[in-house]
Amino acid sequence: MTDVAVDTDELRKTYVTSSGVTEAVAGLTLRVGRGELFGLLGPNGAGKTTTLGMLTTRIAPTAGTATVAGADVVGDPIAVKRAIGVVPQYNNLDRQLSALENLEFSGRYAGLAARAARKRAMELLELFNMEARAGAKINEMSGGQAQRVMIARALMRRPAILFLDEPTSGLDPQTRVNLWDVLRRMRADGQTIVLSTHYMEEAESLCDRIAIIDRGTVLACDALAALKEATLLETVLTLTYEEDADADKIVTQVRGLSGVTSAEASGPGLRVFTRAPEGVLAAVVRVSHDAGLALADVRVVRPSLETVFLNLTGREYRE
Amino acid sequence: MTAPTIAASGAFRGYAHTFTAMLARDMRVMRRELFSFLARTVLQPVLFIFVFAVVLPKIGFGGGQSFDAGARAETFSTILVPGLVASGMVMQGVFAVTTPLVMELSYTREIDDRVLSPVPVWVVAAEKIVSGAIQSLLAAAAVFLAVLFVHGPGEAPDIGFGRWPLLIAVLVLSALLTAALGLFIGTVLPPHQLSTMFAIFIVPLMMLGCVYYPWAALAPLRWLQITVLANPLVYVSEGLRGALSPAVPHMPEVVVLAVLAGATLVVGALALRTFIRRLVG
Helix, strand or coil: CCCEEEEEEEEEEEEEECCEEEEEEEEEEEEEECCCEEEEECCCCCCHHHHHHHHCCCCCCCEEEEEECCEECCCCHHHHHHHEEEECCCCCCCCCCEHHHHHHHHHHHCCCCHHHHHHHHHHHHHHCCCHHHCCCEHHHCCHHHHHHHHHHHHHCCCCCEEEEECCCCCCCHHHHHHHHHHHHHHHHCCCEEEEEECCHHHHHHHCCEEEEEECCEEEEEEEHHHHHHHCCCCEEEEEEECCCCCCHHHHHHHHCCCCEEEEEECCCEEEEEECCHHHHHHHHHHHHHHCCCCEEEEEEECCCHHHHHHHHHCCCCCC | CCCHHHHHCCHHHHHHHHHHHHHHHHHHHHHHCHHHHHHHHHHHHHHHHHHHHHHHHHHCCCCCCCEEECCEEECHHHHHHHHHHHHHHHHHHHHHHHHHHHHHHCCCCCHHHHHCCCCCHHHHHHHHHHHHHHHHHHHHHHHHHHHCCCCCCCCCCCCCCCCHHHHHHHHHHHHHHHHHHHHHHHHHCCHHHHHHHHHHHHHHHHHCCCCCCCHHHHCCCHHHHHHHHHCHHHHHHHHHHHHHCCCCCCCCHHHHHHHHHHHHHHHHHHHHHHHHHHHCC
């Protein structure tokens, strides 16, 4: 295998339905290196699941190319399947089997002999602190337990690349943090991981590199620090006024304040980008007051993925 | 970092290994549910033969009297045994595949892990057909043993195994056909219509499948005799009659085998196509 784990070029998926044409993925290009923990970050409906579907051979691309572990997802899906482990968004464990059997059979489907599969299944259950639940039926498990069993199942195949689709959505905060530890440990062991998430904090605290995805395309793709650097480390001040206020009338004045990079009216409010938030905030509040605009809310968002997203799309990030 | 056992096996051996593992999974699940499988397979035909071949004659209703098969009269149970075995096979063969598949494709998505195995998607479908066929054969054996001994005094069915090559051919083809049919239905049927499918598809299939009478006996109802030729169960019933009770009038064996084999190929190919289309979007 080369140092490139995943490579896509103008990948596209168009759905034609009776209600019209939907471009779920609209020309997506990205590259994931071997050993990386790579995050696809975007709001719901951004095209993350469709992208992972194509990379894991479950969805046929409409156009463009993608190679995973050096194999083309369309031309050689079996080689791709041999190289990947997949943890889906929803619990798709075999309800007729116990946790142990789920791992065991998944390993056997992938080519392991029965005895070897059983041994590895036991090892993985221990690794995930699930050995006490080995005989448990899937329906008797909590969401966090099922999630761990699904990750263990994906690892049965010793995948070169592990794909996880929204691995922590629907989990309680404690379970989520535990899962992050699990992923960090695997990353430290050299496992290549590609995960999708709509949680900014998850991408921020976990991923080496992040692709910000919206409406089926990559808006930016880099390490977190570089993404922030690219947006000039700006803090975003969001001021919301009482209902009928006309924020437009002070936009020009605010733009002229020292330290303000840019400003725009947004609904009954104002969005101000700045690198000197403290002084600017006081100045903007004063200008608002002088113009007779009554403040309802002030929000300060320090340089983060959220400000990056705002900068790139002009829209608030909604998880 | 791929395990050597995975990398080393040749493509075909790899597919066969995965196929066998999937079959082993299905058999393990079936073993666990053997009692409920047998109960739901056997109860209906046993009760049917009990009511029609024992109760009704005893209380004086003519319903289940002997059938005049040309030169000599055959007992009603002789007519019923192959028919009930056929209907048991078809019913269980279809349901063994359709019911879990409908759930796996919609609510539980359990099928995904198997589809992600390093084999072409058709291997997963083929395994479903073979697993369904095994359950269909098991149903045939269970129904046969159960109904063989339920009959009125002096009304024992006249059944023989002299034509065993034909019997095996009919059983295997019928089992494959019904499982392929189950796969096709399972891939095109939305989950909420499972019970509707039973009412509007399976019930007519069973009632008009020449289970309770030989096809030749329909001669007075010519239109019906021709219409039911579209029902696959007719060929299973008639094939089993030809193999187990050849004295009863039955369709020519060549016709039965040709239709069963042809339908298995056509339905099987269709089912593989719809299956792959459902799983690779």
